[in-house]
Amino acid sequence: KNQVEQSPQSLIILEGKNCTLQCNYTVSPFSNLRWYKQDTGRGPVSLTIMTFSENTKSNGRYTATLDADTKQSSLHITASQLSDSASYICVVSDRGSTLGRLYFGRGTQLTVWP
Amino acid sequence: EADIYQTPRYLVIGTGKKITLECSQTMGHDKMYWYQQDPGMELHLIHYSYGVNSTEKGDLSSESTVSRIRTEHFPLTLESARPSHTSQYLCASSDTSGIFGSYNEQFFGPGTRLTVL
Numbered sequence: 001k002n003q004v005e006q007s008p009q010s011l012i013i014l015e016g017k018n019c020t021l022q023c024n025y026t027v028s029p030f031s032n033l034r035w036y037k038q039d040t041g042r043g044p045v046s047l048t049i050m051t052f053s054e055n056t057k058s059n060g061r062y063t064a065t066l067d068a069d070t071k072q073s074s075l076h077i078t079a080s081q082l083s084d085s086a087s088y089i090c091v092v093s094d095r096g097s098t099l100g101r102l103y104f105g106r107g108t109q110l111t112v113w114p
Numbered sequence: 115e116a117d118i119y120q121t122p123r124y125l126v127i128g129t130g131k132k133i134t135l136e137c138s139q140t141m142g143h144d145k146m147y148w149y150q151q152d153p154g155m156e157l158h159l160i161h162y163s164y165g166v167n168s169t170e171k172g173d174l175s176s177e178s179t180v181s182r183i184r185t186e187h188f189p190l191t192l193e194s195a196r197p198s199h200t201s202q203y204l205c206a207s208s209d210t211s212g213i214f215g216s217y218n219e220q221f222f223g224p225g226t227r228l229t230v231l
Contacts, residue, residue, distance in 0.1 A: 004156075031218075043118075043204050043222030044157075089156075093218055102220065104156040 006105035023090030031095035120223035137205030146188040
């Protein structure tokens with residue numbers, strides 16, 4: 001069964017600190033992996049997207065890594081800000097259908113305290 | 115910022131009412147999707163469309179129905195709402211061509227928070 005597991009479920013850090021969120025997946029055949037940021041009451045917004053051949057991708061203070069062999073990804077946030085408080089969702093796409101089905105993790109709820 | 119809109123943003127209604135959640139996108143995307151999301155849970159695909167006059171059911175069984183008469187419009191309808199329909203409904207669209215085509219990059223609307231009393 002195709003699945004996406006994220007850890008930790010929730011995380012509290014102080015403003016200015018760094019943090020790393022984890023994602024493990026079993027989706028096959030793999031197409032790409034993306035990280036979304038979802039603010040409370042809003043739709044998800046894409047942060048990074050990586051294909052099989054890419055092992056790191058940055059977007060400002062966000063850096064995602066991908067190890068396609070171990071089927072693991074991480075999202076590193078540098079110098080956190082209060083506005084980083086949100087749910088971060090790992091999403092994996094398969095290439096086994098014309099739809100390009102997306103498999104969603106439950107997200108890591110990040111809270112940044114001043 | 116993606117140009118995809120959902121209305122209403124919040125809706126509180128009584129059991130048995132018929133409701134339609136609106137979703138529109140101005141990007142000319144061919145594919146559109148409806149997801150259902152409960153607090154702390156993953157998004158579940160309930161409907162999708164490849165284009166005009168195309169609609170399919172997603173992974174999660176839903177009593178809702180959808181239509182795709184125009185490219186930019188993908189409304190979701192509940193004929194008789196029940197408390198079990200209380201959830202967040204997210205609409206998304208993607209383009210199979212261009213820079214995002216190969217990734218099936220999906221752009222999400224802000225969502226509709228539905229509460230059925």
